[in-house]
Structure formats: C-alpha cells, structure tokens
Amino acid sequence: xxxxxxxxxxxxxxxxxxxxxxxxxxxxxxxxxxxxxxxxxxxxxxxxxxxxxxxxxxxxxxxxxxxxxxxxxxxxxxxxxxxxxxxxxxxxxxxxxxxxxxxxxxxxxxxxxxxxxxxxxxxxxxxxxxxxxxxxxxxxxxxxxxxxxxxxxxxxxxxxxxxxxxxxxxxxxxxxxxxxxxxxxxxxxxxxxxxxxxxxxxxxxxxxxxxxxxxxxxxxxxxxxxxxxxxxxxxxxxxxxxxxxxxxxxxxxxxxxxxxxxxxxxxxxxxxxxxxxxxxxxxxxxxxxxxx
Ligand code: GLU
Numbered sequence: 248x249x250x251x252x253x254x255x256x257x258x259x260x261x262x263x264x265x266x267x268x269x270x271x272x273x274x275x276x277x278x279x280x281x282x283x284x285x286x287x288x289x290x291x292x293x294x295x296x297x298x299x300x301x302x303x304x305x306x307x308x309x310x311x312x313x314x315x316x317x318x319x320x321x322x323x324x325x326x327x328x329x330x331x332x333x334x335x336x337x338x339x340x341x342x343x344x345x346x347x348x349x350x351x352x353x354x355x356x357x358x359x360x361x362x363x364x365x366x367x368x369x370x371x372x373x374x375x376x377x378x379x380x381x382x383x384x385x386x387x388x389x390x391x392x393x394x395x396x397x398x399x400x401x402x403x404x405x406x407x408x409x410x411x412x413x414x415x416x417x418x419x420x421x422x423x424x425x426x427x428x429x430x431x432x433x434x435x436x437x438x439x440x441x442x443x444x445x446x447x448x449x450x451x452x453x454x455x456x457x458x459x460x461x462x463x464x465x466x467x468x469x470x471x472x473x474x475x476x477x478x479x480x481x482x483x484x485x486x487x488x489x490x491x492x493x494x495x496x497x498x499x500x501x502x503x504x505x506x507x508x509x510x511x512x513x514x515x516x517x518x519x520x521x522x523x524x525x526x527x528x529x530x531x532x533x534x535x536x537x538x539x
Contacts, residue, residue, distance in 0.1 A: 253283060255285065255287045268520055291332045369510070416441060
C-alpha cells in the first residue's frame, strides 16, 4: 500500500442514494488507483437526526453497491474510533487550541444558523454570512480586552458554556486551492462565507470542526466529496491553518439530480440504494445507466 488515504464519510440521517454511491465509488477508484487505503467514518454527531437503523442500512447498502473499505466502525483499524459520536475528546482538544489562539468567540445569535452548522451544507442552504454582531472588538497589541478577561475566566470545557462559538475569519483574505477535478478555486473570506460556527450551544461540535479534526487525525491525504462542499473547503483550510495541520488534497465530484433537475437528497427515498435494489437494479447498473 502507498501512503494515499481516502475516506467515505456518510451521515446516518437517512437512506443513502445513488449520488452518495457515485461519489463513494469515485473515492474508492481513486484510492485503488493509488494502491491506497480507504476509511469509512460514520458521521453521527447529530443525535437528533441520526438513527441506528440508518447506520446498519448504510453498511449494508454500501456493501451491496460494491464498496469496500479497509478501516471503519465495523472492521476496526488503528486510527479509530471511526464514529464521530465517540471522538469528542479530539474535538474538545481542537476547540481548546482555537480558543487559546484567540481564533473563536462566543455568539448568542440565531438558532437557525446553529441548526445548519451541524450538517455539511449544500449550496442553497449554506451557513449564512454572519453579520458580526457578537464579534469581539479588534485587539490592541499588548492590551487585554474585556472580551479576553471574560474568555479567560470561563470554565475551559465547552460543555459548560450555553453559547455558540464562531471562528473569526480574516476579512478579505483570498483562500485558494486547486481541486483535483474542478481546478483552481478562490473564495474571499468575509465575503463568500463569514464567521462560522465551530461549537454549538447545545454542546456539539459543528460539521466544519469535526471533519477537519477527523481528516487530520485519520491521516487522510485526499478528500473526495460532492461539489456542494467547495466553499466549505475554503472554511476548512482556515481551520487547518489555525490548528497547525497540513490540509489534504481535495477532489469534488459532480452532484446527481433527478429527472426534474432537483439535486438528489435523502428525502428522495424512491432513489435510495435500498429502493433501487428492491426494484431489481443490479449494483453494476448504478454506474452505467444514469436514468435508473
Ligand atoms: N457527512 C458529511 C455529509 O454527509 C460529509 C461531508 C464531507 O465529506 O466532508 O455530507
């Protein structure tokens, strides 16, 4: 095996559909072509929406679709645990590092923003650009601000804080990267995306924080996922830098739509892998006939 490490990162919030399978298939092909390893990570942070039956369906449906992974919650590996619900200490450690670096601040705004923060955003419902209401005053070199005093006097455990925490993005910085499929990408922080949530008031790390911590800790060298996450990649690059971690490479796949042109989502149960299988579709047809 080479040192290529890819990953599949499904969330057990519903049944997986052809679009997931296609992206995962690409991830598998890329790992195989490099003679690398593939990790399955169960992204089950959202206790309210994740269900055990979707976890078992996820394994069964992905295996049926012809996917194989080398490490995961079902087969182990030395970079586990492979379910996000069991990785809290790593997220807390990253949170502490961001806090010690003065990169994050407490925020009491908008419940809607916060709800969105837990899931990987899809472009139309991407985390809105935060207007900066709770942003701390700019620091004066060498002076301790009121905000600092408050921050230092807080209990260090995020769980004790009934507030959201946001990552303060550098306004106007161009964040660029070269995507393996989409080519050169550029986003302006503060304009294309704003200060984003890293920890929710109900004591759960956000998607953005958890995915960066996990991809780094699991030694992922290339992230293959849907192109709805290109903008999130820019956010995540800022997190990698703030956490002192080298980012992986990125390869964003096209998204699948139904016949009416609507992007496939977990609510399209009729196009779930499970429903296709029940209709007698064969796994190999998933990749060959775009209309099944
Ligand atoms: N669990 C996330 C999702 O379902 C994964 C996103 C990613 O690959 O970073 O969209």
